[in-house]
Amino acid sequence: MFDLDRWQEIYHVLSKNKLRTFLTAFGVFWGIFMLVIMMGSGDGLKNGISQNFGDMATNSVFIWAQQTSVPYKGFTRGRRFDYENSDVRALDEAIPEIKYLAPRTNVGGFNGASNVIRGLKSGSFQIFGDYPVFDSIDPVNLLQGRFINELDLKEKRKIVVIGLRVKELLFEKDENPVNQYIQINGVYFKVVGLFKSKRTGEAASFDNQRIHMPFTTCQKTYNMGDAIGFFNITSKDGIQVAIVEEKAIKVLKKRHAISPTDDAAIGHFNLEVEYKKMVGLFLGIRILVWIVGIGTLLAGVIGVSNIMLVVVKERTKEIGIQRALGATPRIVISQIITESVVLTTFSGYFGLTLGVGLLELINYLLDKSGANTEMFLHPGINFNVAITSLAILVVAGAFAGMVPARKAVSVKPIDALRYE
Amino acid sequence: MVDISNIHKTYITGNNKLHVLKGIDLKVDAGEMISVMGASGSGKSTLLNILGILDNHDHGEYILNGVRIENLNERKAAMLRNKFLGFVFQSFNLVSFKNAMENVALPLYYQNVKRKKRNAIAMEFLDRMGLKDWAHHLPNELSGGQKQRVAIARALIAKPKVILADEPTGALDSVTSQEVMDILTDINKNENITMLIVTHEHDIAKRTQKTIRITDGMITEIIKN
Numbered sequence: 162m163f164d165l166d167r168w169q170e171i172y173h174v175l176s177k178n179k180l181r182t183f184l185t186a187f188g189v190f191w192g193i194f195m196l197v198i199m200m201g202s203g204d205g206l207k208n209g210i211s212q213n214f215g216d217m218a219t220n221s222v223f224i225w226a227q228q229t230s231v232p233y234k235g236f237t238r239g240r241r242f243d244y245e246n247s248d249v250r251a252l253d254e255a256i257p258e259i260k261y262l263a264p265r266t267n268v269g270g271f272n273g274a275s276n277v278i279r280g281l282k283s284g285s286f287q288i289f290g291d292y293p294v295f296d297s298i299d300p301v302n303l304l305q306g307r308f309i310n311e312l313d314l315k316e317k318r319k320i321v322v323i324g325l326r327v328k329e330l331l332f333e334k335d336e337n338p339v340n341q342y343i344q345i346n347g348v349y350f351k352v353v354g355l356f357k358s359k360r361t362g363e364a365a366s367f368d369n370q371r372i373h374m375p376f377t378t379c380q381k382t383y384n385m386g387d388a389i390g391f392f393n394i395t396s397k398d399g400i401q402v403a404i405v406e407e408k409a410i411k412v413l414k415k416r417h418a419i420s421p422t423d424d425a426a427i428g429h430f431n432l433e434v435e436y437k438k439m440v441g442l443f444l445g446i447r448i449l450v451w452i453v454g455i456g457t458l459l460a461g462v463i464g465v466s467n468i469m470l471v472v473v474k475e476r477t478k479e480i481g482i483q484r485a486l487g488a489t490p491r492i493v494i495s496q497i498i499t500e501s502v503v504l505t506t507f508s509g510y511f512g513l514t515l516g517v518g519l520l521e522l523i524n525y526l527l528d529k530s531g532a533n534t535e536m537f538l539h540p541g542i543n544f545n546v547a548i549t550s551l552a553i554l555v556v557a558g559a560f561a562g563m564v565p566a567r568k569a570v571s572v573k574p575i576d577a578l579r580y581e
Numbered sequence: 582m583v584d585i586s587n588i589h590k591t592y593i594t595g596n597n598k599l600h601v602l603k604g605i606d607l608k609v610d611a612g613e614m615i616s617v618m619g620a621s622g623s624g625k626s627t628l629l630n631i632l633g634i635l636d637n638h639d640h641g642e643y644i645l646n647g648v649r650i651e652n653l654n655e656r657k658a659a660m661l662r663n664k665f666l667g668f669v670f671q672s673f674n675l676v677s678f679k680n681a682m683e684n685v686a687l688p689l690y691y692q693n694v695k696r697k698k699r700n701a702i703a704m705e706f707l708d709r710m711g712l713k714d715w716a717h718h719l720p721n722e723l724s725g726g727q728k729q730r731v732a733i734a735r736a737l738i739a740k741p742k743v744i745l746a747d748e749p750t751g752a753l754d755s756v757t758s759q760e761v762m763d764i765l766t767d768i769n770k771n772e773n774i775t776m777l778i779v780t781h782e783h784d785i786a787k788r789t790q791k792t793i794r795i796t797d798g799m800i801t802e803i804i805k806n
Contacts, residue, residue: 166683166690173678482674485635486735487663487691489656570655575635578674 171500174472185468186508188461193509193550196454197516197542203450205523205540207443212538215360215368216300218261218395219436222406224413225391225428233420242417242426243388246380251416252392256408260397261298266290266379266390268346277372278344279331286327287371288345290379290390298395301368306339306354313375319382321345322354326369348382350374361538402433455553462505462557469501469565480569481577494566501562502555509554513547582742582775583609583632588641590627601627603798604641611742612773614766616786619795625779626747628795632777633666633745634658646742663691667736667774669765671748673728675720681707681731682716688739706734710764726757733764743775744768750785762788 175182229240249264268288277286296308308322321343323331328338338352358368380386394409396402410427413419419426473480480493520540527537572580590602601624609615619625630636631643634650643650646665653661667688668674675684682703689699707716710730720728729749736744746765750758762785769776778789786792787806794802 165696169678478674479676482676483687483691484655484659485633485662485668485674486688487659487739489659489691491656492691573636574658575630578635578670 167496167499170496171503174476174500175504181468182504185464186504186511188464189458189505189508189554190461190512190515192454192458192461193512193554194516195457196450196550197513197547198519199450199454200447200542200546201516201520201540202537203443203446204542205537206446208538208540210439210443212361213364214436215358215364217432218298220398220400220402220433221261221298221393221395222402222409222432223391223393223430224406224409227426227428229419229423230425231420231423233423234418236418242419244392244413244417245387245389247387248389248392248413248416252394252409252412255412256405258396258400258405258408259394261294261393261395263292263295263298263393264376264389264391265292265295265393266376266385266388268379268383276346277327277331279341282331284327284330286324288379289371289373290376291373292376295373295393298393300359301356302359304355304357305337306352308354308356309373309375314377317377317381318375319348319350319378320353320374321350322356322373323352324369324371325355325357326366327372328355345372345374346383403431406431458553458557461508462561465501465505465558466561466564469497469562470568472500473497473565473569477569477572477577477580481572481574481580484570484574485578490570493570497566497569498559498562501565502558505554505558505561506551509551509558513550517542517547582611582613582646583607583777584642584644585632586642588628588631588638588643590624590631590636590638601798602631602638605795605798605800607793607800609743609775609777611775612769613791614769614776614778614789615791615793616778616780616789617793617795618779618781618783618786621781623795624798625795629745629747629777629779632743633668634662659691663688663739665742667739667741667744669729669732669736669744669746669749671751673720673725673732673752675728675731675735677720680717680719681712681723681727684720684731685734685738687735692739702738703734706738707731710734725753726760729753729757729761730764733761733768737768737772737774741774743777746776746778748779748781750780750782758782758785 226242226244229236229242230238232238244264246264249262253259253262267290277284277288291309292314293309293311304325306322309320312318313320323338323343331343332338332341338355341352342349343352344350358365360368380388392409394402394405396405406429410429411421413427414421414423417426480488484493520542523540584607586606588602588605589600592599592601605628617625617628627636631638632645634645634653637653645661648661648665650661676687679687682700685703685706686694686699689702690696694702704713704716707713710733712727712730712734715723715727720731723731729752733749744765749765750761753761765776765778766788768774776789778785780786789806792804792806793800794804
């Protein structure tokens with residue numbers, strides 16, 4: 162309930178020495194302001210880095226073939242080998258922890274580019290042969306048409322799904338690419354789908370220059386025989402992909418006569434490990450931000466507590482009068498705590514607002530200037546954090562008022578009245 | 582109304598023990614107006630503070646309006662002060678940031694009386710003190726006599742059983758002192774409120790029914806005026 166007398170008293174106390182109140186409030190303001198700015202910057206850094214992952218399943222591992230480095234079973238070292246279609250079934254049967262298993266090929270070797278032609282236009286793009294399951298591992302936004310399906314695979318259909326950049330370079334602006342034909346390395350394919358990357362920045366423009374065709378079509382059309390370029394495997398939920406990785410390498414080594422001690426023959430990249438490193442890094446940053454932020458805030462709150470002690474001391478006689486007239490300790494304590502909470506909450510709210518405002522400004526300027534956002538994107542703090550810090554402020558304010566309030570009622574009324 | 586027997590009070594500061602009250606017995610009937618006199622350091626203020634539940638006694642018994650005052654926590658003490666006692670101080674002790682009306686209404690604020698109602702009652706009391714026109718002035722805009730009248734209105738507003746006045750005229754000139762005493766005697770007569778006045782002025786003491794002289798922590802003389 163609104164109590165005018167209480168607020169009159171708060172106003173009197175806080176406005177009595179305006180400079181002192183301002184400086185005290187500034188301590189809390191600065192604490193929360195720094196917390197918001199640091200937290201927002203941490204988030205910006207995190208957003209910037211994580212955009213490179215898109216919606217990619219982070220519990221995935223890539224496995225490809227390199228050269229052997231240890232002589233084994235009569236083979237010399239330095240032997241090249243290829244994975245085969247039969248490896249897919251073998252892996253699937255040997256490793257129950259696998260969720261998705263996507264064998265993939267690419268035309269022109271890893272990172273190679275092929276010449277793609279349509280009428281008078283042409284371009285160089287990455288060509289992949291894929292299983293439909295690939296869309297579950299590294300999803301894209303399908304803008305038009307469809308992705309590769311099982312029937313395409315079975316019938317080795319000559320169809321492709323193209324990225325947005327491919328469409329921009331090969332088609333007119335308002336042209337519908339679906340059901341049109343493009344020529345890849347001399348062979349015509351029908352376009353059945355158009356997609357856009359879920360990533361942003363440089364990673365996205367890389368994605369948008371891809372062309373996907375059915376895995377079987379790719380093998381047959383470009384004379385790859387049985388060869389598989391690489392595997393992309395994800396583990397079942399709750400299982401570390403490292404377990405799958407280890408088992409898969411073991412199975413593949415056995416099937417391709419590679420020495421168990423040969424670490425160079427099979428190339429592999431565990432995305433989960435990288436991702437966890439990154440998550441750990443951001444957790445570290447976050448913890449640091451909280452420690453520093455809370456520390457700064459604490460310094461501000463201690464300032465408030467200190468000033469409240471001074472205020473209580475100054476008002477000893479006044480509080481004594483109030484108690485002589487019938488103010489119970491509860492009334493006195495709640496009055497002082499309210500003063501403290503009002504001071505911290507008000508200045509804290511101001512700091513919060515200004516901090517969020519500054520972050521928004523940075524965000525706006527970043528967007529407008531079109532700066533490279535590879536490392537830093539959308540700084541900001543989420544609503545929960547803002548509410549949490551406000552709650553912390555209120556609680557901290559209450560604690561800051563507690564000691565002075567106790568001190569105020571610990572004096573005997575008569576001593577308070579006699580105080581000059 | 583007030584019944585104390587064998588009250589002792591000792592102040593301990595460091596290694597020094599100061600035995601201020603050495604067994605005080607006093608009975609004050611309802612509606613009596615009594616003055617307490619004594620040299621400074623004789624213990625008269627200490628006695629008043631104990632009667633006002635602003636301080637506690639070490640030994641003896643204190644019964645106020647039938648309630649035994651013993652081992653009270655601060656909450657109970659505050660409530661008893663609010664309900665039974667009104668205070669008038671030498672230095673007025675008005676709250677500086679509240680105007681006359683709000684100062685008078687303060688005891689009712691602690692009884693959770695609604696602001697409108699308590700301010701209306703406060704205006705009534707100020708009117709009786711002849712201060713209606715000064716209701717919205719802050720204490721530092723009032724003269725000494727006016728301040729003391731505001732303080733008396735404040736002491737009266739909660740309809741106490743006993744008013745305790747510690748040198749109520751100590752800071753006032755003789756004319757104003759007599760005016761304040763007129764008001765206090767009026768209240769005593771018309772409202773039948775018990776009154777204890779600590780003073781060192783004989784002409785003030787003379788206006789009460791009984792004067793109690795305290796010397797060195799003991800009652801040495803009771804004079805009927």
